[in-house]
Amino acid sequence: MPKSSLQQVWPEISPDQMALAALRHEIDELDDQLLSLLERRLAIAARVGRAKDAPAGPHTKLRPDREQAVLGRMLSRCRPENAEAVEHLWREVVGWGLARQGRLLVQVWSPVEPARAFDGARLRFGAAADIRMVRDPQAALAHAAEGQGIAVMAINTDDAWWIDLRRAWSSLSVFDGYGGETPTSLAVGLIDPPALPKGRRVVVTAGGDAGDGSGARRWGLNTHHGWTLALTDAPLSPGEAEGCVGAIG
Template sequence: MTIQLSPTVTPIAHGVDLLRADIDRIDDQILALLEQRYPLVQRLAGAKNVTGERRLALRPARERGIVERLAARAVGVPEADIRQIWRSIFALSARHQRPYRVILWGPEEARLTLTALAATRHGAAVPVEWADSAEEAWRAAAGGDAILMLPEGAAPADAHGLDLIERHATDRADHPWVLELGRLAEAEAEPGAWIAPTTGVVAYLGGHGSYSEEACLRVAPALRLLPLGDFADVLRAVREGSADLALVPVENSLVGPIEGVRDLLGHPELRVVGEEEVAVRLHLLGVEGASLETVRKVASHPAALGQCADWLGQRSWKEMPVASTAEAARAVAVGGDVTRAAIGSEAAAIWHGLTILARDLQGSDRNVTRFAIVERRREFA
């Protein structure tokens, strides 16, 4: 759309009036476009179901995409100006979709920086409050209706459960970075929009024959597999860069959320980029010579033991929770003991040379585990 402007060469006495008339015409156009933009934002609120959960309406990845696209098109408007103008639009739009406030926390010397940053980032439309402690600030943001801004390193010990919205550089040596954190929608990237890398390393729990391995092979078959001992190690590998991707189970249709994973996923340097569902069949695996009569102890990951609770309830075997189904199978194979069995997949039986003593112990025909595909946030990469 091109707007008809007055000729630029005008006598100076009339120049100001004519220029202002042009500016008024452009402002009318901007307003007319905002009149069209606002209802679209409202409709998006419905599509995003921002009232359903206590989570922010803000979508930082989408905001970055818009600013990048506009900056690439711009000729005379600097990128910093585009970012500043659209930040106000985004903050107002998000606030119309679902009200939020900004909570600030930091030492005395960081207060000016934080106040100024909150104002430029969210504009005057968003209420700003100071918290009395780091813990209080964190709790407020974890409630889902507030954004927390604090200098890097000022987070309370053991803090988790918030997503990184943005990392702002400041001009202060004593607090060079301010983090902006909040509870974002589960997978901020649209499901399906993520494209698996074709080189690199994928970390997962367990080893050969685990369902996590199956999830990795489905999602990113070209990547080198990096099996690790527990969920904390798997996600640390992504944060520290020794893996490009991690796959971790978050929920199983029979036993619900997988213990401990959700908290670890809340780390601000991590980002869930997609999901993969894997149908899980669990079998009893033993060494040669073992049978249902010889077994006394059964080892597996607690979630797998839980999925077989009905079947195991009919026996008086001792249940041994271990780090993963693959680890259980490995230990049984190495032990060579007919009184011990593992619960795991057919692939685990093949990998470890075990015999399947009983099939499909899971309590339902439809036993599905949902895996999160996790990357390091771009800001930290």
């Protein structure tokens, strides 16, 4: 707003107040532009959802590879000091766009450090997701296997549910992890294997953590009666003999 206009509205306004009012007016104009762009993006996200319905299949509509690419592109373009804000904002934008394709139901099972697992799920899927704590790990996995929701499962427990990713729940894939460089919980869903993110592969193997002889780095996450849950740098594909059950970006 020009200074002359401000002076007509507030004839006694000081120079500092005039500068502040001008900045607030600029923010209001930017907010209007952001709102318009956000609503356009949400409308397009709904159209994307309908396009996904065309080749109907059993997999959830989540595309972790696409989300990883979108977020990586934004982080590469933003100023370093804004990276955290940009990540949080884009997680929310993507989450609300996904909600236009159907509200995402996330069940979190974490008897140890439940708040940490819940917060990781909330950051990943945003406020648009319906996130609930549950007490039964097998029920959470069954929920994910229906293809309409996600299970976030703790791995820092005595319940070795992850072994069943090789057996009863082989249709499910790990696609994210929470709790730091060495995750303490994993996100599991009915993800189309080509849609898994680029990054460390998640493996469930029998016979300890001796490695596969490839020299690829490995991170052990848990063990149970000769079975091992680990991350590896090896470029494995889900369902291979090496026991790959997913990936973490």
